[in-house]
Amino acid sequence: MKKSMRLLAILLAALMVVGIFAACAKQPAAPEQETKQEETKQEETKQEETKQEETKQEEQPAEEDINETGVLKLLWFQQIGVDTLFEDPWQDEQSLYPAMIFDSLLHEENVTRKKIPGLASEWTVSDDLKTFTFTMRDDAFWSDGEPVTAEDVLWTFNTECINPTANYQGNLKKIVGYEEYRNGEADSLAGLTIDGNKIIVETVEPAPLYERDLGGLKILPSHLLKDVAAADLDSYAPYWSKPVGCGQYVIDQVSFPDYFTAVRNDNYYGEKAGIKNVQFVSYDAGGNDAVVAAIINGDIDYCYGNAVNDNVVAENVVSQNPDVVKVVMAGTYTRFFAFNIDQRSDGNNKPDLAKKEVRQAFNLIIDQPTIASFYGTQGTAFSTMTNPGIIAYNKDIPLATKDIAAAKALLDEAGFDYSQTIDIAYYYDDATTADIMALLTQDFAEAGITVNTFLLQGDLGTLIYTDKNYDLLYLAGGFSQDFPCSFYGKLMANTQYNFIGDEETRVAIFDELYKKYEATLDEDARREIGYQLQALDAEYRYFIPAYGLNSIILYNGAHVSIPESCFQGTGVSNFLFEDWSLVG
Numbered sequence: 001m002k003k004s005m006r007l008l009a010i011l012l013a014a015l016m017v018v019g020i021f022a023a024c025a026k027q028p029a030a031p032e033q034e035t036k037q038e039e040t041k042q043e044e045t046k047q048e049e050t051k052q053e054e055t056k057q058e059e060q061p062a063e064e065d066i067n068e069t070g071v072l073k074l075l076w077f078q079q080i081g082v083d084t085l086f087e088d089p090w091q092d093e094q095s096l097y098p099a100m101i102f103d104s105l106l107h108e109e110n111v112t113r114k115k116i117p118g119l120a121s122e123w124t125v126s127d128d129l130k131t132f133t134f135t136m137r138d139d140a141f142w143s144d145g146e147p148v149t150a151e152d153v154l155w156t157f158n159t160e161c162i163n164p165t166a167n168y169q170g171n172l173k174k175i176v177g178y179e180e181y182r183n184g185e186a187d188s189l190a191g192l193t194i195d196g197n198k199i200i201v202e203t204v205e206p207a208p209l210y211e212r213d214l215g216g217l218k219i220l221p222s223h224l225l226k227d228v229a230a231a232d233l234d235s236y237a238p239y240w241s242k243p244v245g246c247g248q249y250v251i252d253q254v255s256f257p258d259y260f261t262a263v264r265n266d267n268y269y270g271e272k273a274g275i276k277n278v279q280f281v282s283y284d285a286g287g288n289d290a291v292v293a294a295i296i297n298g299d300i301d302y303c304y305g306n307a308v309n310d311n312v313v314a315e316n317v318v319s320q321n322p323d324v325v326k327v328v329m330a331g332t333y334t335r336f337f338a339f340n341i342d343q344r345s346d347g348n349n350k351p352d353l354a355k356k357e358v359r360q361a362f363n364l365i366i367d368q369p370t371i372a373s374f375y376g377t378q379g380t381a382f383s384t385m386t387n388p389g390i391i392a393y394n395k396d397i398p399l400a401t402k403d404i405a406a407a408k409a410l411l412d413e414a415g416f417d418y419s420q421t422i423d424i425a426y427y428y429d430d431a432t433t434a435d436i437m438a439l440l441t442q443d444f445a446e447a448g449i450t451v452n453t454f455l456l457q458g459d460l461g462t463l464i465y466t467d468k469n470y471d472l473l474y475l476a477g478g479f480s481q482d483f484p485c486s487f488y489g490k491l492m493a494n495t496q497y498n499f500i501g502d503e504e505t506r507v508a509i510f511d512e513l514y515k516k517y518e519a520t521l522d523e524d525a526r527r528e529i530g531y532q533l534q535a536l537d538a539e540y541r542y543f544i545p546a547y548g549l550n551s552i553i554l555y556n557g558a559h560v561s562i563p564e565s566c567f568q569g570t571g572v573s574n575f576l577f578e579d580w581s582l583v584g
């Protein structure tokens with residue numbers, strides 16, 4: 001009995017101990033212990049969510065970057081109609097090919113016209129404004145991997161100076177030795193030298209802002225072209241069949257004469273282009289009408305130049321394709337007539353054109369206000385080669401309106417031969433130009449003069465600058481934003497406008513005054529000299545302005561986004577390809 005009671009007591013004691021431990025296990029945890037447990041639980045949850053998100057991303061493909069896979073579609077335009085070689089960028093710039101593939105010493109802000117570094121990292125101008133030193137950057141390379149050097153600049157300037165088809169030779173005419181080199185009396189431009197990575201330019205007289213004229217010229221690779229003569233440069237197939245450049249894009253595939261492609265140059269020293277792939281398509285076979293149709297169909301994303309620089313054409317495009325954005329920019333563009341005085345290769349020269357009274361009479365026959373009206377609000381009638389909308393314009397020179405009676409009086413005074421036919425050549429094939437030529441035929445007929453208007457077709461470089469078998473040439477030109485009377489520099493000796501003829505006389509009249517115009521930094525003094533240049537222009541009439549035109553750019557807003565700063569100022573100088581992007 002006692003033994004049984006003892007066992008029962010032990011059992012009860014054991015049960016009490018178990019109860020105590022169970023009670024202890026149910027007590028609340030300490031605050032710090034509870035916080036630690038909660039943090040552990042949250043961390044485990046977070047890790048699980050991250051793992052799930054990573055798994056989800058691995059299962060779904062990354063979003064496509066349209067700027068890497070899409071294609072910017074552009075117009076491939078060549079002024080001289082070459083269909084087996086690319087065009088030298090010194091020829092023309094009515095497509096983005098030169099701006100994309102090549103580069104220049106300096107770039108320019110569109111609004112302020114302030115110069116900024118390009119292939120030259122810095123530049124200096126001497127106090128006497130006669131020495132310009134450009135320091136080449138060391139991180140610019142040609143697309144074949146060779147570095148861009150001062151030697152490239154030296155070779156380019158020397159060669160293009162005597163290239164018979166280069167458009168920008170006038171930009172070099174202030175350099176010491178220009179005349180001697182052009183005349184074959186020297187082997188190179190004496191005022192061009194290099195010192196290590198510097199290109200040094202010396203001018204014959206003070207040349208304010210001359211870095212502007214030099215800085216925008218496209219540079220070519222001397223290591224590939226140094227053995228090519230200037231006269232053979234543009235036809236040198238080993239290079240121009242697929243030119244090596246140093247711009248923001250590199251030529252990829254070429255299919256003459258139809259198209260070529262370009263890709264972003266990832267080795268470019270500056271900001272990389274925003275769009276990787278570009279395709280240039282030629283519509284030369286179909287002319288301007290084919291270009292316009294391609295824009296309407298969405299096959300061209302960006303276009304400017306002769307094909308669309310017509311308000312009626314642009315409005316027609318926009319009406320048929322609302323995605324196309326029309327941008328009108330204040331322009332320095334002018335279309336005009338230039339006299340060919342005793343320079344025809346066929347010998348059919350018209351001595352009457354050497355008389356300034358005859359040229360003045362023609363100015364009274366050509367109905368400039370009516371011609372300008374063909375372009376709506378985009379067109380402006382000029383009395384000189386300076387835009388009447390800017391302060392540099394000489395308002396004392398009245399606009400010459402059509403006055404047949406006054407014109408005939410001048411012609412009779414000059415003893416004009418009414419039996420001769422005046423040949424007027426043009427190279428635009430749009431409908432408005434055809435209307436202008438019809439108007440000219442009518443206006444001259446009223447004055448008793450027969451004219452023959454005809455479209456130049458084929459090798460324009462030869463037809464315009466070598467053959468010169470016309471009496472008046474209808475063409476386009478412009479003036480600099482910095483020097484609004486700069487167009488008169490074309491009246492100097494050894495310019496591309498050699499078809500004007502009568503060089504000795506016109507240079508003697510214009511040369512000294514134009515040099516003063518370029519040499520002064522005083523804006524008021526320059527303006528007064530500019531007024532005098534325009535007065536001389538009105539008296540001697542080597543040019544007859546037809547109309548001035550604001551620039552029109554068309555782009556497909558449904559496919560490409562372009563920064564607004566590209567369209568500010570008086571013309572696109574810096575295309576800012578790094579800020580372009582594809583949309584849609």
